[in-house]
Amino acid sequence: MSILIDKNTKLIVQGITGRDGGFHTSKMKEYGTNVVGGTSPGKGGEFVDDIPVFNTVRDAVNETGANTSVIFVPAPFAKDAMMEAADAGIKLIVCITEGVPTLDVVEAHSFIKSKGASLIGPNCPGLMSPGKSLVGIMPSLVFKEGNTGVISRSGTLTYELVYNLTEKGIGQSTAVGVGGDPVVGLYYIELLEMFEKDPETDSIVLIGEIGGDAEEQAAEYIKNHVTKPVVAFIAGQQAPPGKQMGHAGAIISSGTGSAAEKIAAFEAVGVPVAKEPKEIPQLLLNRF
Incomplete structure (x- = not known):
């Protein structure tokens, strides 16, 4: 599915x-x-x-x-x-x-x-269910049909991550690029719930970035509601406070939204966080 x-x-x-x-x-x-x-x-x-x-x-x-x-x-x-x-x-x-x-x-x-x-979305690459349907601008060649769900705030990081998963033989059930603006539609919690309920998704990869507290909320949701293995990556780890990085929503302000805070939130609930996207496949395999 x-x-x-x-x-x-x-x-x-x-x-x-x-x-x-x-x-x-x-x-x-x-x-x-x-x-x-x-x-x-x-x-x-x-x-x-x-x-x-x-x-x-x-x-x-x-x-x-x-x-x-x-x-x-x-x-x-x-x-x-x-x-x-x-x-x-x-x-x-x-x-x-x-x-x-x-x-x-x-x-x-x-x-x-x-x-x-x-x-x-808006400002998103859309979504892809390999072997079934592509809605958006994702490069189909890097995808492989499988059982790992992907949720990401970044389009290009989605492609890099999926390429690394596919190279290691890890296929994807659906990959969703939620968009990097301050306000978008479906986000981590709604999509985590969908993947948790999908019988053919056996694991989840979450790509976050600096700005806001959506990743912290996702970590709390994972702790209480998600039984499947989850691994994460947070972009913007070197970003200085107050400087927008790439996306309109990627800005650390008022002492919140830093990469360190997001990484700590995930690790506190048992979600390993990769230092680089290429580490994600092995982190995922370690969860099984």
């Missing part, structure tokens, strides 16, 4: 006629994702890589039965795109767009939850 996406996922691409949307649509389709349509206002009736384009998400859902969307529209329009998808009945919304204003995300996320839907 996997979480969130599988062979039954019916995907639409919001912004399919744009450069990035069109490029990654072809990559997702090539991998085997069931891309049933796309949207671009005013371009309904056109086709991209033999995939029909609709003017609105509601039109796409009515015609195709889509249940998932991935968003490649520019940041000023991302809030409306996320809310349009939820209003049309899409249940999983994956926003790849970076630079979305935080207050826009707060408003969109609240609306999405009110519709009973879920959000991944």
Whole structure:
């Protein structure tokens, strides 16, 4: 099994006629994702890589039965795109767009939850269930079908980690890039719960970074609710306080959010923390 996406996922691409949307649509389709349509206002009736384009998400859902969307529209329009998808009945919304204003995300996320839907992102690489479905921009060649769940705040670190896992013969059930902004959709605790309940996920790798206290909350959740082996890596261990590092949410402020605090929280609940991503496969094998 996997979480969130599988062979039954019916995907639409919001912004399919744009450069990035069109490029990654072809990559997702090539991998085997069931891309049933796309949207671009005013371009309904056109086709991209033999995939029909609709003017609105509601039109796409009515015609195709889509249940998932991935968003490649520019940041000023991302809030409306996320809310349009939820209003049309899409249940999983994956926003790849970076630079979305935080207050826009707060408003969109609240609306999405009110519709009973879920959000991944924004400013994320999406997610991948190897051998089943790719929704987003992850490089499919580094993935291998298997039983380790991956949750990460960093896109490129996800790819590096997965490459190292695959090289050691450790396949993945689903890898989720949650995004590095201060406010995003599904996060560690929700995803840890999903992986804990997934019968074909036998272990979990968590990639965190400086900023906020989500990793500390995840450690407490693991202590009380997760029975499967978990290993972690925290990026930004050399970051000075008060300096933003890479992601908008990666900043140590008010005496909280440091790598040392996050590492200590994980180690206190028995989760080993790698010093470098390449150490993770062996740490994982040591847990069995």
